[in-house]
Amino acid sequence: MVDKRILLVDDEEAIIRVLTVSLKSDGYDVIPAYSGNEGLALYEQHMPPIVLTDIKMPGMDGLELLKRIKNANPDAEVIVITGHGDMDSAIEALRFGASDFINKPVRDEALSIALKRAHEKLEMKNQLRRYTNDLEHMCQIATEEVRRKSDFQDKLITSSNDAIVATDENGMIVTFNPGAEEIFGYSRLEVVRKMKFDDLYPEEIAEEFISGFRRKRDMKGGGWKEVIIINKNGKKVPVRFSGTLLYEKDSVIGSVGFFQDLREIKRLQQELVNSERLAAIGQTVARLAHYIKNILTGLKGGTYIVNIGLDKNDTDKLRTGWSMVQRNIGRISYLVMDLLTYSKEREPDYRDCYPNDIAEDVCELMEAKATENQIRLIRAFDPAIGELCMDPDAIHRCLLNFVSNAIDACLFDLELDKKWQVCVKTELFDDSAVKFVVSDNGGGMTDEVKGKLFTAFFSTKGGKGTGLGLLVTQKLVYEHGGKIDVTSEPGKGSTFTMTLPFRKKNADTAKH
Numbered sequence: 482m483v484d485k486r487i488l489l490v491d492d493e494e495a496i497i498r499v500l501t502v503s504l505k506s507d508g509y510d511v512i513p514a515y516s517g518n519e520g521l522a523l524y525e526q527h528m529p530p531i532v533l534t535d536i537k538m539p540g541m542d543g544l545e546l547l548k549r550i551k552n553a554n555p556d557a558e559v560i561v562i563t564g565h566g567d568m569d570s571a572i573e574a575l576r577f578g579a580s581d582f583i584n585k586p587v588r589d590e591a592l593s594i595a596l597k598r599a600h601e602k603l604e605m606k607n608q609l610r611r612y613t614n615d616l617e618h619m620c621q622i623a624t625e626e627v628r629r630k631s632d633f634q635d636k637l638i639t640s641s642n643d644a645i646v647a648t649d650e651n652g653m654i655v656t657f658n659p660g661a662e663e664i665f666g667y668s669r670l671e672v673v674r675k676m677k678f679d680d681l682y683p684e685e686i687a688e689e690f691i692s693g694f695r696r697k698r699d700m701k702g703g704g705w706k707e708v709i710i711i712n713k714n715g716k717k718v719p720v721r722f723s724g725t726l727l728y729e730k731d732s733v734i735g736s737v738g739f740f741q742d743l744r745e746i747k748r749l750q751q752e753l754v755n756s757e758r759l760a761a762i763g764q765t766v767a768r769l770a771h772y773i774k775n776i777l778t779g780l781k782g783g784t785y786i787v788n789i790g791l792d793k794n795d796t797d798k799l800r801t802g803w804s805m806v807q808r809n810i811g812r813i814s815y816l817v818m819d820l821l822t823y824s825k826e827r828e829p830d831y832r833d834c835y836p837n838d839i840a841e842d843v844c845e846l847m848e849a850k851a852t853e854n855q856i857r858l859i860r861a862f863d864p865a866i867g868e869l870c871m872d873p874d875a876i877h878r879c880l881l882n883f884v885s886n887a888i889d890a891c892l893f894d895l896e897l898d899k900k901w902q903v904c905v906k907t908e909l910f911d912d913s914a915v916k917f918v919v920s921d922n923g924g925g926m927t928d929e930v931k932g933k934l935f936t937a938f939f940s941t942k943g944g945k946g947t948g949l950g951l952l953v954t955q956k957l958v959y960e961h962g963g964k965i966d967v968t969s970e971p972g973k974g975s976t977f978t979m980t981l982p983f984r985k986k987n988a989d990t991a992k993h
Contacts, residue, residue: 483600486510486529490520490546491562494537496587502642503589507596517541521549524557527943532559536570544574551578551704556606562587607893644720645741650693650733652677664720664742666713678736683708685913685985686722690736690958693726706913707962707982710740719743754959829872829961831984836915837862839873840907841908843880847888856883857902858893865909870984874916875957883919883977884949890923890975914963914982922974953981 487509490499494515501511512527514520520534520540532550536543547559558580563571571582580602581595638645638656644664648654657672665672665681672681679687684707710718742767783805790798826915839885844860851858884905891901900924906918935955962982969975 484530484972486527488514488520488524488527488529488534490514490517490532490534490538490543492516496585500587500592503592507593511586517546520546524550526555528554530556530558532557533562534559536567536574537564540923542578543569547574547577547579548628556603558602560595560599564839570654583877597924613704619745642742644742645737646678646681646740647727647735647737648678649827650694652679652690652736654678654681656737660742661740664710664712664718664740666716678738681708682738686724686738687897690726692737693736696735705741707743711745719747737850744942754956755966762863775880780806783809820967827957827960830874831870833870833873834873834876835868836871836876836917836983837864837907838877838907840880840917843877843884844905845883846881850885851888851903854888854892855901856888857900859902859904861906862903863908865907866907866915869915871915871981872957872961875961876981879957879979880917880919882954883917883979886950887921887923887975887977890921890925892923894924896924896972910980914980917979917981918976919979920974920976925971925974926969927971931967934967935965 485508487504489497489500490513491500492515495512497515501513501970504511512523512529514522514523517534517538520532521541524532532546534543534546541549542563547561550557550559555578559574559578560580561571561574561582562585563574563582564585571579574582580599583591583595636898638658641658641660644658644661645658646654646661653674654672654676655674656667657667661672662668667676667681678690682690685796695938706722707725708720708722710720712718720743721741722738724736726733727735727737765803783802786798786802786805788802790796790800790802840862841860848858884903887903891903894901901922905922906916908916910916934951955965958979963980966978966980967975968978977987
């Protein structure tokens, strides 16, 4: 609603009377004042939006009143009335903030135009004030929202159980949350703006980030991977890691790495494995006793034939009996080795080796058995696999078990007219692991049999197997940080895939 109050100041009563009539006819509420001092007092009392004052007055003149009013309220609109020859005073009034001036005698048309301009200025000021208030309010809301989001993100990062480490575009660490302090052993004050990511990260991860910064592209893989952190105290901390570069448009502005502490999980997994292994050993004593009884029967049979050969000086019987004795001694040896391996903790023995050569040696050992039973042994080794740092003994034993089982799967196949074959394949996987794949086209397995392969000393070979082979293999693979995948289809064969991570050639074991 428009404020129609107006303060009219003039020392001539007749002019006030005439202007009051004119202004009231236009709807204004006129507050008359007959001197500058009275006008100032009434203005301070009523604070009307528009003041109409004569310049020439005794005592406080119009210019002084203008200054006082503007000092009290810079937004007040003051229109000055000047006589002929007072143009200099009118210009000075404008300089002190008057909104307009009109000459005596005051014409209704000139007064109306001056008042219209004053109201327009008042409206513009009101709009500007509203816009300013709205803008300040919007800025306040935006600032509060930014602060709220910033506080939320800060609390999210701080309260995360995972370690979060962020860097700027130069690799300098700018975020290091309590989870990172727990894993790396450094305090935030020791790290932020003082260390770069390659001062903390394992070599293989640091190289990925360095390459990513250089190429302006994200690191290979991008998913979670298990790595070993060497913390401030020199202790090894197993973690799952995932990281990425941060972009603003097409420019790299930093990086972030996430680390999940696996120490407790690894401890619980190891306890579970130990418990399951001990329980399995206790539950299968009877089965082992039965298997050992079969071996002893074979030994007795062999020694009996040897004795007959000695008594009758029959060299053929001697050879037959001694062969039986040797086979059963070998079965005892394998059984003892499997039991020792499965019952004891073992750290992988990392050495520089050639995985393809290990696979070839296994194939050579099994070639005679395969050929004897008309089974084709196929080799498919990845030439990209060179010398790597792995546990060659564990690889050899696991691979030998897989190939031996694959040949037995062909021998137990009921389709006698099938051309059996076993394929041994190696493959470089994601520049961080080697896959060893052993597949056969034997009898295959049902889902029920496949589900029991690694439990409770299960064997598909009846009295000829202990069920220890795959359990020992699984243990060796897990100790190496790898995994085993099995696929099978009855009548078509099975495929065992062993994926083992490797270290770079001549890797510094202290680093890990």
